[in-house]
Amino acid sequence: MRSYRRSHLGALEDEAVHVLRELAAERERPCLLFSGGKDSIVLLRLAEKAFRPARFPFPLLHVDTGHNFPETIAYRDRRVAELGERLIVARVQDSIDAGRVAEETGPRASRNRLQTTTLLDALEAHQFDAAIGGARRDEERARAKERIFSHRDELGQWDPKQQRPELWALYNGRLRRGEHLRVFPLSNWTELDVWQYIELEDIPLPEIYFAHERAIFERDRMLYAHNPFITLLPGETVRTAEVRFRTIGDMTCTGAVSSPARTLAEVIAEVAAARVTERGATRADDRATEAAMEDRKREGYF
Amino acid sequence: MRPAPAQGLVDDAELLRFSTAGSVDDGKSTLIGRLLYDTKTVFEDQLAHVTDVSTRRGDERVNLALLTDGLRAEREQGITIDVAYRYFATPRRKFIIADTPGHVQYTRNMVTGASTASLTIILVDARHGLVEQSRRHAVIAALLRIPHLVVAVNKMDLVGWDEAAFRRIETEVRAFAAGLDGPELTVIPISALTGANVVAASVEMPWYVGPALLAHLEAVDIASDANRVDARFPVQWVVRPQSAATAHHDYRGYAGQVAGGVLRPGDPIVVLPSGVTSTIAKIEQGGEAIAEAYAPMSVTLHLADAVDVGRGDMVCRPDNQPTVGQELDAMLCWLADKPLAAKGRYALKHTTRWTRAVIGEVSYRLDVNTGGRDAAAGALGKNDVGRVRLRTSTPILYDAYRQNRTTGSFILVDEATNATVAAGMLLQGPA
Numbered sequence: 001m002r003s004y005r006r007s008h009l010g011a012l013e014d015e016a017v018h019v020l021r022e023l024a025a026e027r028e029r030p031c032l033l034f035s036g037g038k039d040s041i042v043l044l045r046l047a048e049k050a051f052r053p054a055r056f057p058f059p060l061l062h063v064d065t066g067h068n069f070p071e072t073i074a075y076r077d078r079r080v081a082e083l084g085e086r087l088i089v090a091r092v093q094d095s096i097d098a099g100r101v102a103e104e105t106g107p108r109a110s111r112n113r114l115q116t117t118t119l120l121d122a123l124e125a126h127q128f129d130a131a132i133g134g135a136r137r138d139e140e141r142a143r144a145k146e147r148i149f150s151h152r153d154e155l156g157q158w159d160p161k162q163q164r165p166e167l168w169a170l171y172n173g174r175l176r177r178g179e180h181l182r183v184f185p186l187s188n189w190t191e192l193d194v195w196q197y198i199e200l201e202d203i204p205l206p207e208i209y210f211a212h213e214r215a216i217f218e219r220d221r222m223l224y225a226h227n228p229f230i231t232l233l234p235g236e237t238v239r240t241a242e243v244r245f246r247t248i249g250d251m252t253c254t255g256a257v258s259s260p261a262r263t264l265a266e267v268i269a270e271v272a273a274a275r276v277t278e279r280g281a282t283r284a285d286d287r288a289t290e291a292a293m294e295d296r297k298r299e300g301y302f
Numbered sequence: 303m304r305p306a307p308a309q310g311l312v313d314d315a316e317l318l319r320f321s322t323a324g325s326v327d328d329g330k331s332t333l334i335g336r337l338l339y340d341t342k343t344v345f346e347d348q349l350a351h352v353t354d355v356s357t358r359r360g361d362e363r364v365n366l367a368l369l370t371d372g373l374r375a376e377r378e379q380g381i382t383i384d385v386a387y388r389y390f391a392t393p394r395r396k397f398i399i400a401d402t403p404g405h406v407q408y409t410r411n412m413v414t415g416a417s418t419a420s421l422t423i424i425l426v427d428a429r430h431g432l433v434e435q436s437r438r439h440a441v442i443a444a445l446l447r448i449p450h451l452v453v454a455v456n457k458m459d460l461v462g463w464d465e466a467a468f469r470r471i472e473t474e475v476r477a478f479a480a481g482l483d484g485p486e487l488t489v490i491p492i493s494a495l496t497g498a499n500v501v502a503a504s505v506e507m508p509w510y511v512g513p514a515l516l517a518h519l520e521a522v523d524i525a526s527d528a529n530r531v532d533a534r535f536p537v538q539w540v541v542r543p544q545s546a547a548t549a550h551h552d553y554r555g556y557a558g559q560v561a562g563g564v565l566r567p568g569d570p571i572v573v574l575p576s577g578v579t580s581t582i583a584k585i586e587q588g589g590e591a592i593a594e595a596y597a598p599m600s601v602t603l604h605l606a607d608a609v610d611v612g613r614g615d616m617v618c619r620p621d622n623q624p625t626v627g628q629e630l631d632a633m634l635c636w637l638a639d640k641p642l643a644a645k646g647r648y649a650l651k652h653t654t655r656w657t658r659a660v661i662g663e664v665s666y667r668l669d670v671n672t673g674g675r676d677a678a679a680g681a682l683g684k685n686d687v688g689r690v691r692l693r694t695s696t697p698i699l700y701d702a703y704r705q706n707r708t709t710g711s712f713i714l715v716d717e718a719t720n721a722t723v724a725a726g727m728l729l730q731g732p733a
Contacts (some may be wrong), residue, residue: 004528006316008316008395012317015600017559017600021538025654049587049600054542160384165637165725167414167713167722168707169418188387
């Protein structure tokens with residue numbers, strides 16, 4: 001008898017496409033969180049697989065800190081135009097101007113945490129009842145406990161001890177008024193899976209994922225891009241180095257890694273051999289405390 | 303460390319989902335830590351974190367169990383509260399571990415972890431043999447119809463790598479498993495602590511000629527697990543481009559994930575519950591036409607005739623149809639604090655269809671520790687398993703769970719709180 005095998009990337013794609021279609025069928029007003037980072041770029045490809053040749057049954061939402069890498073924004077706008085889908089931009093600056101949040105000050109100021117308010121306000125303003133995100137369980141301890149269809153209460157909060165059991169592929173998308181879902185089609189993907197899928201599908205990425213010359217400085221043993229949003233501390237000096245980014249977030253909290261990897265194959269070889277997790281290597285936002293991600297997630301972070 | 307284990311992971315390597323369950327002392331966390339560590343999946347920052355926490359807690363050595371505790375409350379209380387998912391890969395396969403705690407809410411968590419698993423690992427202490435918890439785990443694995451069961455007889459180092467000790471337990475395990483009507487069974491002597499027979503074959507037990515645990519995980523045949531006979535396609539979503547100006551004016555695709563059998567262009571089909579027949583004209587996957595589709599593929603079907611098909615319908619072969627029914631007989635795992643109420647009404651989700659269900663009688667409660675039945679129970683509380691009759695407000699299209707884990711399963715949802723309160727496995731299939 002012949003064998004009906006399915007590759008691991010095929011099985012992960014099958015699951016993610018199923019999740020996207022389930023959500024579209026179960027909720028009236030979802031949106032897809034698109035940041036221009038590699039995980040949300042993969043989400044867009046999976047949405048194409050799930051819904052083309054029809055349009056996506058949801059708009060894209062970008063929570064814009066205003067502290068982006070210009071390459072990311074250029075990529076975002078290019079990709080949205082190619083897809084012909086609707087993009088909504090929710091700006092942290094608007095939340096600051098409206099007095100909803102206060103800008104942090106000092107050399108370590110970041111808008112990372114302020115994004116939560118902007119995100120929750122945008123979900124409410126547009127009456128979204130679900131937000132699709134690119135978070136993966138392998139990224140971080142608290143995320144390892146996350147459901148694929150994850151419930152948020154009317155204040156947008158996550159309660160990890162009151163999560164709905166998730167059995168088989170039977171997702172429970174039911175909500176009361178004012179509540180919403182976060183939906184994570186990439187839950188079971190690892191960083192390496194994402195890179196291998198990008199290669200398999202030949203998906204273009206923002207160029208900063210590949211090695212390039214950049215003015216950088218070192219802080220807390222991480223390499224940061226020299227940028228207008230960070231004030232240098234005494235003793236910090238700017239130099240030029242060959243770097244790439246493993247994750248892309250706000251310029252104030254995303255670190256670069258020293259790397260000569262200029263092609264996808266070289267990046268994949270590096271990822272496979274990496275000795276530090278991607279968030280551990282590059283995200284200051286997770287370093288604040290032992291439960292930094294759990295605390296932010298409880299408040300309604302991505 | 304981490305010398306590129308997954309670097310050679312080929313694109314068509316398979317994905318194996320397996321579950322583990324156990325309590326603090328049986329070595330489960332050590333085993334998972336060992337698998338992650340020896341396959342070079344543990345990263346330096348994770349290890350540094352675990353080492354740091356172990357030192358602060360005063361542990362004697364680096365406690366690999368801490369790798370799997372994600373939430374603040376878990377670290378504070380030193381227990382695992384919820385199912386945690388872990389990932390590792392070898393050049394041959396990618397693995398997802400559903401790591402379920404054995405002590406707190408064991409049934410709820412084991413059932414959740416087991417529902418998507420192709421294999422489960424039960425750890426048995428070589429000094430003690432089968433204990434209540436290992437029997438319970440085996441009963442639940444059989445109930446959830448996990449196709450492959452591995453009993454890892456752990457702590458062989460503490461019995462002097464003694465073959466007779468292993469054979470005694472193996473005989474006991476095989477006798478118990480024979481009564482379960484269940485999975486394919488493999489028994490492996492290991493030491494999670496020393497790593498013997500976990501990733502590398504043991505030199506201490508030359509009398510054992512079978513595979514090490516990881517070699518078994520890499521080789522076990524999972525492609526044959528799914529039902530490849532009974533074609534079942536629950537329609538999930540209708541793809542119909544709205545803009546009239548495009549080339550896709552007549553495009554009408556029925557999207558879903560294949561739940562059973564093999565579908566090919568040219569196959570005669572029937573759409574249930576309407577009973578309308580047609581032929582598969584084309585199968586698409588991500589926009590590309592493909593020659594066949596089988597579980598778990600997410601695809602889009604095109605039919606030769608313009609028929610009325612929507613979400614919740616099932617496409618199958620005219621000569622092989624699921625049961626259409628409202629009077630259901632099921633094994634139910636109760637997951638909620640509030641007990642199952644006789645005459646209670648719940649929302650029921652089965653494949654891509656929601657309906658409502660009224661609970662009839664509880665035929666018996668299953669003693670998950672022994673497999674015994676208590677016919678006098680009358681109700682089910684949290685973490686109970688029992689056989690229940692229920693009636694749905696509209697017919698569902700189903701198979702027995704033993705025939706098909708997708709078309710044979712459902713969940714119950716409390717309509718007031720929207721909490722998922724039960725996992726159900728249907729007992730009757732086509733006559």
